[in-house]
Amino acid sequence: MDLDRRLSFLREIDRLKSVTRASPLLDRSRRENSAEHSWHLSMYAWLLADYAAADVDVSRVVKMLLIHDIVEVDAGDSPIHGAVDAGQAEKEERAARRIFGLLPASQCDELIELWREFEAAESNDAQFAKALDRFQPLLINIFTGGGTWTDRGVSYEQVLERYGPASERGAPQLWALAKEWVASHFKREPAER
Amino acid sequence: MDLDRRLSFLREIDRLKSVTRASPLLDRSRRENSAEHSWHLSMYAWLLADYAAADVDVSRVVKMLLIHDIVEVDAGDSPIHGAVDAGQAEKEERAARRIFGLLPASQCDELIELWREFEAAESNDAQFAKALDRFQPLLINIFTGGGTWTDRGVSYEQVLERYGPASERGAPQLWALAKEWVASHFKREPAER
Numbered sequence: 001m002d003l004d005r006r007l008s009f010l011r012e013i014d015r016l017k018s019v020t021r022a023s024p025l026l027d028r029s030r031r032e033n034s035a036e037h038s039w040h041l042s043m044y045a046w047l048l049a050d051y052a053a054a055d056v057d058v059s060r061v062v063k064m065l066l067i068h069d070i071v072e073v074d075a076g077d078s079p080i081h082g083a084v085d086a087g088q089a090e091k092e093e094r095a096a097r098r099i100f101g102l103l104p105a106s107q108c109d110e111l112i113e114l115w116r117e118f119e120a121a122e123s124n125d126a127q128f129a130k131a132l133d134r135f136q137p138l139l140i141n142i143f144t145g146g147g148t149w150t151d152r153g154v155s156y157e158q159v160l161e162r163y164g165p166a167s168e169r170g171a172p173q174l175w176a177l178a179k180e181w182v183a184s185h186f187k188r189e190p191a192e193r
Numbered sequence: 194m195d196l197d198r199r200l201s202f203l204r205e206i207d208r209l210k211s212v213t214r215a216s217p218l219l220d221r222s223r224r225e226n227s228a229e230h231s232w233h234l235s236m237y238a239w240l241l242a243d244y245a246a247a248d249v250d251v252s253r254v255v256k257m258l259l260i261h262d263i264v265e266v267d268a269g270d271s272p273i274h275g276a277v278d279a280g281q282a283e284k285e286e287r288a289a290r291r292i293f294g295l296l297p298a299s300q301c302d303e304l305i306e307l308w309r310e311f312e313a314a315e316s317n318d319a320q321f322a323k324a325l326d327r328f329q330p331l332l333i334n335i336f337t338g339g340g341t342w343t344d345r346g347v348s349y350e351q352v353l354e355r356y357g358p359a360s361e362r363g364a365p366q367l368w369a370l371a372k373e374w375v376a377s378h379f380k381r382e383p384a385e386r
Contacts, residue, residue, distance in 0.1 A: 003244070003366075003370065006240050006241060007332070009240065010233070010236060010237055010240065010241075010332075011219060011332070011336060013233070013236065014218060014219040014220075014233065015219075015220070016229075016232075017218055017225065017229045017233075018218065018220065018222065025207060025210055025211065026204060026207040026208075027207075027208070027211065029211065032210065033229065035228075035229035035232045035233065036209075036210045036226065036228035036229045036232065038232050039209075039228045039229065039231050039232035039235070039259065040203070040206070040207070040210075040228065042232070042235070042259055043203060043206065043259060043260075044203055046256060046259070047199050047202065047203065047296070047300060048199060048203075051196070059252035059255070059256075062252070062255060062256070062259075063239060063252075063255070066232065066235055066236060066239070066255075067236075103240070107240060139200070139203075139204070143204060173196075177196065
């Protein structure tokens with residue numbers, strides 16, 4: 001019975017592979033989906049943990065990033081440059097209760113608490129995870145010569161405003177580097193160096 | 194310089210999202226790729242760790258599964274029901290040296306050793322990881338009413354032979370359950386219960 005519940009959850013989250021994000025793959029062949037994005041971010045966390053603003057538990061950050069987008073199975077992706085949906089947070093909370101609720105109680109509690117910690121962005125682990133969740137799509141845009149910035153007509157100032165605070169808080173050295181790239185992409189002098 | 198190398202690696206492994214596996218998504222809309230498969234397997238490891246044959250370090254198994262297929266960026270996927278390529282192991286070893294070699298030396302060593310441990314399938318962690326790498330595609334076939342077994346005309350006996358040993362060694366209870374499902378799928382009495 002307990003195993004059935006774990007397998008139901010593992011089966012349900014297969015749908016994350018069909019949630020399409022705004023960001024392209026680096027070869028621009030198609031858009032990234034949220035499952036492979038979660039895999040990639042987990043690799044970022046593992047390999048860039050030295051750049052966290054404060055002490056982090058790498059394995060915890062990896063787990064946090066493995067599950068950070070699972071609510072999108074019900075709630076969909078909400079792109080950083082898209083319109084703000086006032087009901088999104090509530091939709092995601094409902095999704096978390098339904099999807100993590102497929103698991104046996106103790107695992108449900110563990111995953112939902114970790115997801116809420118990520119969303120709250122208060123702990124060191126969550127702030128680092130949030131920073132990477134900004135840094136990775138930013139890098140995609142740099143490496144693809146514009147990506148979602150070009151698609152959505154995003155300005156230099158909007159990039160600084162939308163990626164900066166979370167990136168700087170959780171991974172200031174990565175943000176320092178990213179800022180240079182962003183300035184160079186928009187042909188500006190780096191801001192606030 | 195060190196950061197450049199980490200980012201080169203993280204950039205290079207984006208290509209794993211374009212390595213297509215034989216297994217379909219559960220909704221059969223397309224085939225799974227190796228990046229999202231790696232994400233899914235990491236979730237399996239985390240949530241099914243109680244079913245490992247022996248004590249395992251869950252975080253290590255998660256990391257092992259995050260990287261277990263990265264060599265496919267160069268070497269391609271070698272499906273369980275495909276023709277055996279005698280040069281595959283050598284191709285993968287060469288791929289591992291090139292791709293993990295993009296990283297700074299200490300991270301390269303860590304990842305390549307973990308990957309080789311997975312391939313060797315001797316440690317508890319690796320045997321559990323290998324078992325899941327059989328169990329997840331088997332479940333896909335069960336949940337999609339045949340999947341790659343139907344595509345490739347795979348028999349009941351071949352399923353037992355190709356999935357059984359690794360699954361049973363690393364996760365005997367999961368294999369016991371899988372065997373029942375396989376028998377039911379092929380309309381046989383469960384073997385060796």
